[in-house]
Amino acid sequence: MQANQSRKTGVLLVNLGTPDSPEVPDVRKYLREFLMDERVIDIPFPNRWALVNLIIAPFRAPKSAKVYKELWEERGSPLKFYGEDIEKMLQAHLGDRYFVKLAMRYQNPGIPEGLAAFQKAGLSKIVVVPFFPQYASATTGSVYQKVMDVVSGWQTIPEITFTNTFFDHPKFVEHFATAARKYIAERPYDYFLFSYHGVPERQIRKGDVSGHTCQFGACCETLRADNRLCYRAQCFETTRLLARELGLKEGTYSTAFQSRLGKDPWIQPYTEDMVKKLAAEGKKNVLAFSPAFVADCLETTIEVGEEYKEVFEANGGSHWQLVESLNNSPLYVELLADLIHQRES
Incomplete structure (x- = not known):
C-alpha cells in the first residue's frame, strides 16, 4: 500500500511473531530470534x-514444528493472518488520514520494515500499538x-x-463476555478458568521499582497505583x-498461568496443576479463557484448547471448551481505533 499526502499518522500494529512456515528450519529460526x-x-x-542455540533451538524446533503443522491453515499461521485482517479492517475504519502497517516483533513482517515505510512516507506522527492486553517486559x-532502537538511528524522528x-477496555471485556455467553447458553458450566501466559517470577520482581510491593499473593488482589x-x-x-461482566459467583472461577520454560519458578498458580485439581474436585464442565492473547495461536488453540482438554478428561472431567480470542472481530477494530484516537486527544 502506498501512503499519500493526506496520511499524517502511521499506525504500527505489533504482535509477537510466528515462523514463516511450520517446517523445522523456519521454526528453529523463529525460536532463536524470539528466545x-x-x-x-x-x-x-x-x-x-x-x-x-545449543539446547532449546536444536531439540525443541522439531517438536514445535509438529505442533505448528497442526495449527497451520490454508492462509498460514492464524496469528499472522488474523493480524493481516485487522490491518485491512482498521485501515478502512480509520480512513486515509492514517497509514496502518502490521509488524511482528520476531520474524516477518518486521518492525524495521514497517517503520521504514513510515519514514519513506515522511509521516509527522507514529502510533505504536502492541497487541498485548496486559503489559509485560x-x-x-x-x-x-x-x-526505539530502530528510530534512534534516524536523522529526523x-x-x-x-x-x-x-x-480493561470495555470492548475487550465485551468481546470475551459475548463469546462466553454463546457457550453458556448451550450448557451449564460448573467452573470458569482464566489462563494467561506465564513469566518468570524474577521478571516480576525486576519490575517492582519499590522493591517491596510484589509478594506474589495478596498484592494482586487489587490493581493500584503501586x-x-x-x-x-x-x-x-x-x-x-470478566467475572463481574458475566456475573460469575466467587468460588466458580480462578486465574492461572501457562507455558513454563526452564527450572526457575514462574508466576503461579500453574494452569496444568489447576486443571488436574479441578478434575479431582469433581468439576465436570469447564469454560476456559485465554485473555492474554488477541489471536488464537499455538498457546490458545493447541495448549489450552487441546492439551489441557486432554489433561482434564484424563483426570475425570467431561467437557472442556475454550473461548475464542479477539481474532478479526469488529469489536477489536473499534477498540484499536479508540486507543489510537486517545493518543491524539
Missing part, C-alpha cells in the same frame, strides 16, 4: 546464547525497546507515541472484570 531477546530470557548473553516492553494496555504495571496483577484484574 535470544534479552527481555524474554533475561540471563547473561553467554548463558542465553548457549541455552538457546517480555512483550510490550520488548516492542517499545525495538522501536517524528512524534512517536505508544499504547500500553487494554485489558502495582499498575505488574503483569500478574493485571491478569488477576482482567479475570475480575
Whole structure:
C-alpha cells in the first residue's frame, strides 16, 4: 500500500511473531530470534546464547514444528493472518488520514520494515500499538525497546507515541463476555478458568521499582497505583472484570498461568496443576479463557484448547471448551481505533 499526502499518522500494529512456515528450519529460526531477546530470557548473553542455540533451538524446533503443522491453515499461521485482517479492517475504519502497517516483533513482517515505510512516507506522527492486553517486559516492553532502537538511528524522528494496555477496555471485556455467553447458553458450566501466559517470577520482581510491593499473593488482589504495571496483577484484574461482566459467583472461577520454560519458578498458580485439581474436585464442565492473547495461536488453540482438554478428561472431567480470542472481530477494530484516537486527544 502506498501512503499519500493526506496520511499524517502511521499506525504500527505489533504482535509477537510466528515462523514463516511450520517446517523445522523456519521454526528453529523463529525460536532463536524470539528466545535470544534479552527481555524474554533475561540471563547473561553467554548463558542465553548457549541455552538457546545449543539446547532449546536444536531439540525443541522439531517438536514445535509438529505442533505448528497442526495449527497451520490454508492462509498460514492464524496469528499472522488474523493480524493481516485487522490491518485491512482498521485501515478502512480509520480512513486515509492514517497509514496502518502490521509488524511482528520476531520474524516477518518486521518492525524495521514497517517503520521504514513510515519514514519513506515522511509521516509527522507514529502510533505504536502492541497487541498485548496486559503489559509485560517480555512483550510490550520488548516492542517499545525495538522501536526505539530502530528510530534512534534516524536523522529526523517524528512524534512517536505508544499504547500500553487494554485489558480493561470495555470492548475487550465485551468481546470475551459475548463469546462466553454463546457457550453458556448451550450448557451449564460448573467452573470458569482464566489462563494467561506465564513469566518468570524474577521478571516480576525486576519490575517492582519499590522493591517491596510484589509478594506474589495478596498484592494482586487489587490493581493500584503501586502495582499498575505488574503483569500478574493485571491478569488477576482482567479475570475480575470478566467475572463481574458475566456475573460469575466467587468460588466458580480462578486465574492461572501457562507455558513454563526452564527450572526457575514462574508466576503461579500453574494452569496444568489447576486443571488436574479441578478434575479431582469433581468439576465436570469447564469454560476456559485465554485473555492474554488477541489471536488464537499455538498457546490458545493447541495448549489450552487441546492439551489441557486432554489433561482434564484424563483426570475425570467431561467437557472442556475454550473461548475464542479477539481474532478479526469488529469489536477489536473499534477498540484499536479508540486507543489510537486517545493518543491524539
